[in-house]
Amino acid sequence: MSLQSSQLDSEALAWITLASAQSVSPKLWLKALEQYQLSSVELARNGLSLPDDIKQLTKNISPSLVDAATNWLQASDNRHIVPLSSSYYPELLRQLDSPPLVLFATGDKALFQKQQIAIVGARRASHQGKRIASDIALELSNNGIVVTSGLAMGIDSAAHQGALSGTTGTIAVMGTGPEKVYPAKNSKLYESINNDGGVTVTEFFPGQGPKPWHFPRRNRIIAALSLGTLVVEAKIKSGTLITANLAADMGREVFAVPGNILHAYSEGCHWLIQQGAKLVTNTNDILNEVGVQSAQLGLNVDEQNEKSTANSLATDKLLASVDYDITAIDVIAQRNALSVSQAMASLLEYELRGLVAAVPGGYVKLRGK
Structure with a gap:
């Protein structure tokens, strides 16, 4: 066992060790834990007292993967190894028939x-x-x-x-x-x-x-x-x-x-x-x-007025002439009896409000009627 491995608590290290047996499904390990009333630490030790079928599973454990995991963890305080037994392990994930025995996480666990x-x-x-x-x-x-x-x-x-x-x-x-x-x-x-x-x-x-x-x-x-x-x-x-x-x-x-x-x-x-x-x-x-x-139900009056302004803008003829698929600028101009330059100038306001976007080939509508 490496120096880095010894810095993990024994239970977390045991789960990492079991998970390193990549050809053994988590479901098999969990079944063995239940069937033989073993702890993850006892299961990972590969001791002489283990049943023969469990010893066969433990032959798949990879010390090199265990070392890779512990070395990765040591490199940054922002890294975490979350074993199945951890209080940080997602509850919904436990409901899988064969949940991951460990999760490698970086950031806010x-x-x-x-x-x-x-x-x-x-x-x-x-x-x-x-x-x-x-x-x-x-x-x-x-x-x-x-x-x-x-x-x-x-x-x-x-x-x-x-x-x-x-x-x-x-x-x-x-x-x-x-x-x-x-x-x-x-x-x-x-x-x-x-x-x-x-x-x-x-x-x-x-x-x-x-x-x-x-x-x-x-x-x-x-x-x-x-x-x-x-x-x-x-x-x-x-x-x-x-x-x-x-x-x-x-x-x-x-x-x-x-x-x-x-x-x-x-x-x-x-x-x-x-x-x-x-x-x-x-x-x-x-x-x-x-x-x-x-949370939008708690909008204050100013926010409600701002939304109302945006919504009224979103119903007018120019915006209605822009499709949710790419619409060519000359098509928009024709629909509104405008020159291309006039249409582009008018569409700039909509673009700034997030109602349309200029894309290769024309414009697309983002929201509005």
Whole structure:
């Protein structure tokens, strides 16, 4: 045993040791604990008195992975190893048939004890989809809900960023070891989550890179951690729908944002709604379902007036001429009998208010009628 290993308490080290046997499912270890009335420490010792079938399991323990875990932990005070026996271990995750024996976390591990909603979706998401994910995540965070996602590009990234702008934080579940950022493009987001009120978490040991079979395992954790899963844009055959189906199988809520019937990334959401997922058009649709009262009900008079102004602006003809899909500027100009320069000048105000966004090929509507 290394010097670093000796600095962990014996119970945590025992759980790490058992988890290092990568070919043995957690379910088998937990069954052995119950069947033979052993503690995790006794099970991990591989003593002569252990039953023969347990000794066979302990042959799969990897001392090198145990050392990798303890060395990783020692490198920073912001790193945590959360064993199944820890009070920080998420209660909903314990309900899995084969829960991870240890979690490797960086950041605020107290978030594991808070209510969570998962937001997942397409990696190649539309501008509109990313804006919806970010806005809903921000509002959930401001209402005391932790937003959980998978640190992927597209919808996942937008959800994490939106939640970080709020007051509660975000959890990023990784399909790699805790120090391996995948995709590498999300390195800055990973650092922001770790250092600005969020937490990254994984069941994979330090040093382990992305493998295809890691991500279904990651998805089951996302679904298990959360009270419900919101899908924002997904194709019919996608990992996103796997996560949603896992959530449904666990008896958790499934939510979906509807979209353009001609868009491939709306197909998954529409299929989920047909199967009974709750259709979501605003954050209150989620909060009402999970029993959280929206903080927006407490708006003061000035905030209400500001919202009323925005809403009235959102109903006028110019905004109505911009679609939720990309609308060319010459089409907008034609619909309003304006020159292109006049239309662009008018749209600038909407852009500043967050009602539209300029994108390659024209504009997209973000909110409003």
